[in-house]
Amino acid sequence: MDVNAHVRRLWRHRGTTVPAPRRGPRQQLDLDEILLTGISLADADGLAAVSTRAIAARLGRSAMALYPYVGSKEELLALMQDHASAMPAWADPGGSLTADLQAWSVALYEVYLAHPWLAGRPWSQATQGPHEQDWLERLLRIFDGWQVPPRSRPSAVTMLYATVRATAETTAAYRRMTREGATVWREQAAATREQIPDLADRYPLSTGLEPLTPDWQQNPRAALTGAVDLLAAALEAG
Secondary structure (H helix, E strand, O other): OOHHHHHHHHOOOOOOOOOOOOOOOOOOOOHHHHHHHHHHHHHHHOHHHOOHHHHHHHHOOOHHHHHHHHOOHHHHHHHHHHHHOOOOOOOOOOOOHHHHHHHHHHHHHHHHHHOHHHHHOOHHHOOOOHHHHHHHHHHHHHHHHOOOOHHHHHHHHHHHHHHHHHHHHHHHHHHHOOHHHHHHHHHHHHHHHHHOOOHHHHOHHHHOOOOOOOOHHHHHHHHHHHHHHHHHHHHHHO
16 A cells, blocks of 8 residues: 555645656546545445446446555545545534534434445544544534533543434434335234233333434434433433
């Protein structure tokens, strides 16, 4: 892996220059176009559908023609990950820490829903690219503006990212669930109650837990909102 070349590709719109192919005509392909093609494949069919061969086929090129532009397969995925993570424009409400954290969390949640494969990329594979850095910097500015104690910030960052990723991943899974799959889930729940008639006695708290919303598909988003409210309240309490 040529680390310097990879960093230059990641930060190409923030002051670096993309390495040019060493042989042949210069810059026959556009890196952004390559990445958008890969993102389109991943959005439709998951990361398993992404390969230099598949991207090249859509661009009318050979797989070998892409290597000088993206590097290895893992470098390609990292470039796609950062490119797909571009932060949309939004204004922090500014009325409270809770409102600002809700705005940040929902914005990131929507990005993960638009590109469900992002939440499946391990944290150990953070790109260290500009778009991912934008999210963290925006979050820390919110903490700074509301004077969240520095000692609380690392844990709060982890809790927010983990909650957004988990709820977005669950929402995406619910969206992929077919009507047949939902029916099987309900049938199994009913069969469990029938086969274990004292289930409520064994597990009174978990069986008595009320859903956040009547629509089960909306529960992950409602859970995100509730979790952010709880965290903001804890941070405000010091």
